Amino acid sequence: MSAFRNLQLPSKSFALGRSFFNRTSVLARRNMSTEQKFVQAPHKLLVIPGPIEVTDEVLFANAHPSMSHMSLDFAAVFGDCIRMTRDILYSKDAQPFLIAGSGTLGWDQVSANLVEPGENALVLHTGYFADSFADCLQTYGAKVDQIKAEVGGVVNEADVESALKAKKYKVVTVTHVDTSTAVLSNIKAIAEIVKKVSPETLVVSDAVCAVASEEIQMDAWGIDVVITASQKGLGTPPGLSIVVASQKAIKVFESRSTPVTSYYASWKKWLPIMKSYESNTASYFATPPVNLIYAYHASLTQITTGSVSLQQRFALHQAASRRIKDAAEEIGFRSVPVSEEVRANGMTALYFPEGFVASDIVPRLLKKDVVVAGGLHGAIKEKYFRIGHMGVSVIDPQRGDVDKVINALKETLAEAKASKA
Template sequence: MFRLARPLCSSVIRRMSTAEFKQAPHKLLVIPGPIEVSDEVLYANAHPSMSHVSPDFIPIFGDCLRMTRTVVDTTDGQPFLIAGSGTLGWDQVAANLIEPGENALVLHSGYFGDSFTDCLETYGAKVDQIKAEIGAAVGQDAVEAALKQKKYKLLTFTHVDTSTAVLSDAKAIAATVRRVSPETLVVLDGVCSVASEEIHMDAWDIDVILTASQKGLGTPPGLSVLVASKRAMQVFESRKSRPASYYASWKNWLPIMRAYESNQAAYFATPPVNLIYAYHASLTSITKSPSISLAERYALHREVSQRVKAAAKELGIKQLPLRDSEAANGMTALYYPDGLAAGDILPRLVKKGVVVAGGLHKSIKDQYFRIGHMGITAVEKERQDVDKVVQSLKETLEEARAEKK
């Protein structure tokens, strides 16, 4: 919802300054996505309806493609911006890069390892998993051993598994693959990491990074974002069979992306025009801010993460990741304190205006909850989002424990 100085219509939006376009008071959304978004992003999302082949829209789309490269730190990766959720990224990988009967290796650090496996198998891949214990990432020795036993077309891992808040070492995984099985494609599921965790696609030699708009990228849900390396595109172009999906096929989408980046219109399926405007506003803030560089942005996420985790520890709450080095910087997963459960914690936080998420990992779903602290919640200290989260959590525990006595 918005608080507007006067009734909303297209002519007003054209004249209205961003300063006049304010969100109405609402509960603080600190789940691990969707996240809070800025007034500027929502203002852009309220752009008057426009043709996807308009001369005004074409350069916006092209800029988004270029700025997406900047976020993942690649000079020549091929971005794909397609209407859909982060899950569409899995379909793109499965439909375009692997053919029926080929082998895939999935590093499992939570719920989304199983989901990516299911997607790959749906397209006919033969999938092996390496499962880490709950709260841990897969170790490099296990990755190396698996790669030596079998030839894999691709390896996937969830950079931050939203179900566990476990952070996998992307740089180390890619280095292991290049050393042991150089032709295996490295696929990073960055839905809960892009723009909140440090990523260097080219320097780390990663082949695919897939993500979505609603988490670290600070945009409303609905945009699937993927960047493929030259190596990945060569594998796609040399495949023997047609891509196993129509909508997810790069055969259909690649000419569209190339056209828009060349400042020309093209059509396969209608892009989410307003969402692209919102994404453009957020990317501009992330990649072209005069006050905060990407490196500083990552540092702010680490700082906020440490603060939330330290506050939880002081309150006697144990985090789900087993090692601090494998704990995400954009979110925190916490076990409920002894004697307390979801009903003691989550409703009280909501009453204090703070919305967190319950558990997701099926084995321990009722034992923990999750706090998201990425995007403007982490970067814009003047919002005092983290202050509110920490104070609300402290008050909630005091009240819940007092009631149990």
């Protein structure tokens, strides 16, 4: 409950553990008045590639009083979330699934609902998360082929075209931004190739680290499934699996010849629930994360109706990405992505300068209250680290988050060099 230490109430403020149960605070917690000014407790700057920093409004919404998931009030909020999720992806009729779980649950949804045992799947590999998606597909009985890029690179588009001409695939999966390498794949170009060579094949984008920081035109580009989660560019605490399926994908699901091989991930269970909530009518299969839905609603509202448009949001992510990458490379770090064209805008992966290792850099950043992530890709795990710059950290320049990261990098490397002198 430490996050509430800085909650300012219209009348006398309270301190948890002493006057928590005075009348003012009880009414405030019950009504969640928008007139209250909630400020998060001081904390280290979280700039890993998710979870990310969230706004005060989102965190406060997460503390909404307990609500029945069957109430009409909650149904209206859930329905809004479904509609706004669709809007962020520039889709008119795709079907969002908002389910308690991590982004990993999205792999299960695709593997269980869209690929029947024995069918072929083509996985485009740009890092750790492609291996995991392939493993999930195989768990559900798919026959998986992979096209692997060099570390820091993207798959050759000509190789994708050749693979599609050589074999019939039910799905092609591509990690839009691989969080292990900060590599950005051209999902639009991949979808165009699939549409040209094998139009029946579904294009599946693992966009967990891309949605709301990279532009995704789901309908216009012909993407059939977008997988994401709440804790990255969508600026909400973790715990919500978000999958958006095109009507083409829904028809493939509805026409499958074998039963879905999952219980919790089954769209047979979840599709009626989502349709019900979007109609502002509550329905039940499994309990949704009620408070997290309120937080997600607050974040989606900021993204879709705030002072910064979606296009401006993407431009701000691009600008912050360039600043951090340019500053880091100027002092001796080197980007993992092999070219500027394949660098993600919501995160950065940097090789340590020659002669330095993680213990020289990461702990020193932590002492400066900057939390980054270590390496994840098996081939280079000990050679690099990762920085996330998504959401409020780049949308609100008054916070100074990007400046703090850049200054911390410069000071940290200078200190590390001095220690070795």
